[in-house]
Amino acid sequence: MKIILLLSGGLDSTTLLYEMHRKHQVIGSLSFDYGAKHNHKELPMASWHSKKLGVSHTVIPMAFMNDFFKSDLLKSGGSIPEGHYEAANMKQTVVPARNAIMLSIAAGFAESQGAEAVAYGAHTGDHTIYRDCREEFLKPMAEALREGTDGAIELLRPFITMNKAAIVKYGAALGVDYEHTWSCYKGENLHCGSCGTCVERHEAFLLAGVPDPTVYQVHHYE
Amino acid sequence: MKIILLLSGGLDSTTLLYEMHRKHQVIGSLSFDYGAKHNHKELPMASWHSKKLGVSHTVIPMAFMNDFFKSDLLKSGGSIPEGHYEAANMKQTVVPARNAIMLSIAAGFAESQGAEAVAYGAHTGDHTIYRDCREEFLKPMAEALREGTDGAIELLRPFITMNKAAIVKYGAALGVDYEHTWSCYKGENLHCGSCGTCVERHEAFLLAGVPDPTVYQVHHYE
Numbered sequence: 001m002k003i004i005l006l007l008s009g010g011l012d013s014t015t016l017l018y019e020m021h022r023k024h025q026v027i028g029s030l031s032f033d034y035g036a037k038h039n040h041k042e043l044p045m046a047s048w049h050s051k052k053l054g055v056s057h058t059v060i061p062m063a064f065m066n067d068f069f070k071s072d073l074l075k076s077g078g079s080i081p082e083g084h085y086e087a088a089n090m091k092q093t094v095v096p097a098r099n100a101i102m103l104s105i106a107a108g109f110a111e112s113q114g115a116e117a118v119a120y121g122a123h124t125g126d127h128t129i130y131r132d133c134r135e136e137f138l139k140p141m142a143e144a145l146r147e148g149t150d151g152a153i154e155l156l157r158p159f160i161t162m163n164k165a166a167i168v169k170y171g172a173a174l175g176v177d178y179e180h181t182w183s184c185y186k187g188e189n190l191h192c193g194s195c196g197t198c199v200e201r202h203e204a205f206l207l208a209g210v211p212d213p214t215v216y217q218v219h220h221y222e
Numbered sequence: 223m224k225i226i227l228l229l230s231g232g233l234d235s236t237t238l239l240y241e242m243h244r245k246h247q248v249i250g251s252l253s254f255d256y257g258a259k260h261n262h263k264e265l266p267m268a269s270w271h272s273k274k275l276g277v278s279h280t281v282i283p284m285a286f287m288n289d290f291f292k293s294d295l296l297k298s299g300g301s302i303p304e305g306h307y308e309a310a311n312m313k314q315t316v317v318p319a320r321n322a323i324m325l326s327i328a329a330g331f332a333e334s335q336g337a338e339a340v341a342y343g344a345h346t347g348d349h350t351i352y353r354d355c356r357e358e359f360l361k362p363m364a365e366a367l368r369e370g371t372d373g374a375i376e377l378l379r380p381f382i383t384m385n386k387a388a389i390v391k392y393g394a395a396l397g398v399d400y401e402h403t404w405s406c407y408k409g410e411n412l413h414c415g416s417c418g419t420c421v422e423r424h425e426a427f428l429l430a431g432v433p434d435p436t437v438y439q440v441h442h443y444e
Binding site: 060064097109145 | 280282283284285286287290291292293317318319320321322323325326327329330331332333334353354356358359362363365366367369370371372374375
């Protein structure tokens with residue numbers, strides 16, 4: 001099956017890249033430069049793994065999201081909150097309709113390239129605050145994209161029943177080099193270790209029993 | 223209800239602007255500069271009507287669609303075919319997943335602006351070749367956007383049971399100035415009169431019994 005893969009450069013989508021590359025023909029990986037504070041840190045990671053596997057990597061510039069959308073994840077927004085990923089204050093990092101936008105663009109890009117499916121790394125650990133990572137959203141979205149492309153494009157979400165720790169365990173067995181992935185929403189030189197995504201990242205390695213190769217600024221949560 | 227309205231500057235969305243302005247609080251109109259051959263002709267029309275009604279008009283730049291998507295509607299594509307709008311050769315003017323992309327961006331923009339709904343002028347005359355104008359697509363899309371925004375954004379499509387002639391008749395009664403609208407896909411100085419959208423435009427005026435104010439290059443189809 002010919003696949004276009006959404007690749008952020010984080011743990012989940014990077015693992016998905018290797019999994020899809022094993023099972024299908026990944027004709028391209030797709031990233032988005034949408035004004036997130038950490039885009040300049042995660043995009044080179046997406047590029048690194050794509051190059052390693054010989055997969056063509058495209059970055060879609062979407063400056064309008066930073067200009068017109070309200071979210072603390074964006075450069076135009078406030079500070080990234082610290083604490084656990086599930087905490088209510090992480091809600092201010094939601095970018096309205098972000099994944100619907102990314103999946104729609106991926107579907108149009110995929111159809112234009114002659115692909116048959118878009119693959120997306122959503123998983124069970126994508127929490128209630130991130131509504132557009134959940135199956136309640138993804139099921140009608142998949143149907144809309146299928147209908148809207150006259151059946152040309154399917155939306156694959158093979159990790160939807162796995163949690164982040166299971167994904168890391170699976171990826172480690174596949175030999176994924178997680179040193180070249182980025183999670184931290186702050187986008188500073190090193191992973192901060194304090195924001196929700198850093199906490200969740202380190203927890204996933206701990207639960208998976210896989211050594212965490214990440215250098216964090218602080219480790220106060222252990 | 224606070225509304226963000228998708229406004230192309232064509233007959234349908236312009237009529238919808240006046241209809242929504244009458245019934246709701248239109249807090250913004252949204253257009254997309256996506257590399258279509260006729261964007262430079264239709265966007266000023268969208269701006270003209272927004273200004274007339276005192277509605278804030280935003281144009282989202284989406285050059286990436288022209289760069290990466292395959293369609294003869296785009297500057298990067300081939301010539302616009304002539305003939306009837308329903309003819310098979312018009313299929314090459316479909317831009318893959320275009321409306322899913324526009325609706326998703328509108329939903330995120332709307333949530334960011336504190337709106338409660340996105341209004342979209344799809345109608346029964348949006349033919350089988352344009353799959354992403356039809357209710358089979360719009361119903362799951364509406365559900366995906368509702369779920370993805372945690373119930374914040376509804377997708378309104380009040381013209382979905384009307385045809386283009388009925389819309390023009392309705393708009394004429396509302397006093398919409400159709401001279402300031404643009405349909406032609408070719409995007410030349412005047413409406414060509416020969417492409418599918420020009421044929422459909424003129425037919426709508428004829429069937430509605432409303433004088434067509436458009437100056438066409440040719441009128442060979444009458």
